[in-house]
Amino acid sequence: MPCIGHPADRKAVKAKTPEHVVVVGASAAGLSAAEALRRGGYENKLTLIGAEPHLPYDRPPLSKQFLSGEWDQDKVMLRPPAHLADLDVMTRLGTPAVGLNTADRKVALATGDEVAYDHLVVATGVTPRMLPGTPKVRGVHTLRTLEDAQTLQTELESGTRVIVIGAGFLGTEIAAVAANAGVQVTLLSNASAPLAGALGPELGAEVAALHESHGVTIRTRQAAGCVITSDGSKVTGVALKNGEKLQAAVVVVAIGSAPAVRWLDNSGLEIGDGIECAPDSLAAPGIHAAGDVARWRNRLFNLRMRVEHRTNAVDQGIHVAEQILAGTRADYAPVPYFWSDQYDLKLQSYGWLRNHDEVLLTEGSIAEGKFVALFRRDNRVTGVVAARSVKALRRWRELIINKASWSDALDAL
Numbered sequence: 001m002p003c004i005g006h007p008a009d010r011k012a013v014k015a016k017t018p019e020h021v022v023v024v025g026a027s028a029a030g031l032s033a034a035e036a037l038r039r040g041g042y043e044n045k046l047t048l049i050g051a052e053p054h055l056p057y058d059r060p061p062l063s064k065q066f067l068s069g070e071w072d073q074d075k076v077m078l079r080p081p082a083h084l085a086d087l088d089v090m091t092r093l094g095t096p097a098v099g100l101n102t103a104d105r106k107v108a109l110a111t112g113d114e115v116a117y118d119h120l121v122v123a124t125g126v127t128p129r130m131l132p133g134t135p136k137v138r139g140v141h142t143l144r145t146l147e148d149a150q151t152l153q154t155e156l157e158s159g160t161r162v163i164v165i166g167a168g169f170l171g172t173e174i175a176a177v178a179a180n181a182g183v184q185v186t187l188l189s190n191a192s193a194p195l196a197g198a199l200g201p202e203l204g205a206e207v208a209a210l211h212e213s214h215g216v217t218i219r220t221r222q223a224a225g226c227v228i229t230s231d232g233s234k235v236t237g238v239a240l241k242n243g244e245k246l247q248a249a250v251v252v253v254a255i256g257s258a259p260a261v262r263w264l265d266n267s268g269l270e271i272g273d274g275i276e277c278a279p280d281s282l283a284a285p286g287i288h289a290a291g292d293v294a295r296w297r298n299r300l301f302n303l304r305m306r307v308e309h310r311t312n313a314v315d316q317g318i319h320v321a322e323q324i325l326a327g328t329r330a331d332y333a334p335v336p337y338f339w340s341d342q343y344d345l346k347l348q349s350y351g352w353l354r355n356h357d358e359v360l361l362t363e364g365s366i367a368e369g370k371f372v373a374l375f376r377r378d379n380r381v382t383g384v385v386a387a388r389s390v391k392a393l394r395r396w397r398e399l400i401i402n403k404a405s406w407s408d409a410l411d412a413l
């Protein structure tokens with residue numbers, strides 16, 4: 001979709017300090033925007049609206065240290081309890097926004113209240129996708145919230161049979177924690193190997209070997225078309241498309257997420273795969289989006305992207321706060337970064353891995369626990385994934401920023 005001509009492009013933001021900034025979504029991106037506004041000298045009214053009853057907490061540990069029992073709830077909270085009050089942020093937690101009237105600049109809440117804003121930040125993230133026809137019974141899980149993690153954790157007992165449907169980063173992390181806890185894990189992948197969609201088939205095969213060495217059973221090309229079975233009150237397993245029936249006491253569905261935008265129906269905002277924004281994250285006059293829910297053209301890659309990474313939520317929150325304060329229209333053009341923990345392996349990545357044309361393993365291997373892999377799209381280096389190779393990561397990040405050609409990158413090896 002061309003970015004020129006986006007409704008948000010046509011009208012310049014007025015360089016006037018807002019009287020009331022409202023942030024919807026009280027998690028990484030929303031908190032980051034609120035904090036950056038205060039840091040930047042914004043002294044007027046600031047309201048943070050959140051659907052969940054909790055103060056902002058961190059999601060990455062939910063599939064890692066929290067799920068394994070290593071961390072407790074206090075440790076996943078993003079800030080101490082008094083922090084938002086200290087920042088003079090008015091909070092409306094446990095209060096989902098249910099509608100947006102852009103003409104009157106009002107957010108409607110589930111309580112029936114309306115909150116008027118003169119600048120709005122939308123940071124409502126994503127919600128997990130569920131397999132169609134999934135029975136509403138005990139033992140079926142998704143993992144997005146603290147409560148999801150708490151319930152799943154209680155069911156991951158040693159010896160239990162668990163099926164994880166979906167072998168992306170979330171599914172593989174859950175499989176790793178469960179396998180470490182002595183659970184009998186079957187991981188259903190839709191591709192030729194776990195993480196093959198993100199990392200390519202060769203690295204995917206190495207990820208498969210890593211999981212198998214920890215006792216995980218991997219069934220490739222089996223996630224699509226599978227059906228969760230139950231006895232009416234609890235889950236009994238998964239029926240594969242080929243007719244095979246796998247038994248399990250716990251089934252985790254990790255097949256991706258959808259942007260939390262239902263509350264914006266009829267708002268007039270452009271909604272596609274997320275809130276469609278201009279290259280500076282402006283969604284409409286007086287409205288920015290940040291974090292997992294936002295989709296914008298990242299001019300560094302000249303691609304429209306929506307990034308479900310923790311650091312992006314923080315960085316985009318800061319960016320929109322800066323734009324609101326300055327009244328400017330600066331592009332948001334980051335090099336996305338994420339990490340993933342699988343057993344003792346910490347994968348780290350810079351760039352954009354999706355729709356790559358080639359993955360080149362330049363050193364090491366997953367089995368060695370240390371490696372570097374470069375990603376090419378057309379004739380550019382667009383991404384790097386590595387483990388225990390911080391220097392190489394930094395170096396390739398620079399090349400991505402400098403839009404290095406693939407041939408230049410190969411010369412630099």
Ligand SMILES: Cc1cc2nc3c(=O)[nH]c(=O)nc-3n(C[C@H](O)[C@H](O)[C@H](O)COP(=O)(O)OP(=O)(O)OC[C@H]3O[C@@H](n4cnc5c(N)ncnc54)[C@H](O)[C@@H]3O)c2cc1C
Binds near residue numbers: 062
């Ligand atoms: C289990 C798990 C593990 C992860 N691990 C990693 C990792 O290792 N590395 C990494 O880079 N990223 C990881 N991520 C992704 C990272 O956590 C997200 O990118 C980040 O949380 C996005 O922050 P956000 O604020 O944009 O959205 P969210 O964290 O989804 O927050 C959105 C908030 O908005 C609220 N909300 C939704 N609708 C409404 C509404 N109508 N009204 C009011 N509030 C609303 C939601 O309840 C939620 O609290 C992980 C995510 C999960 C779930």
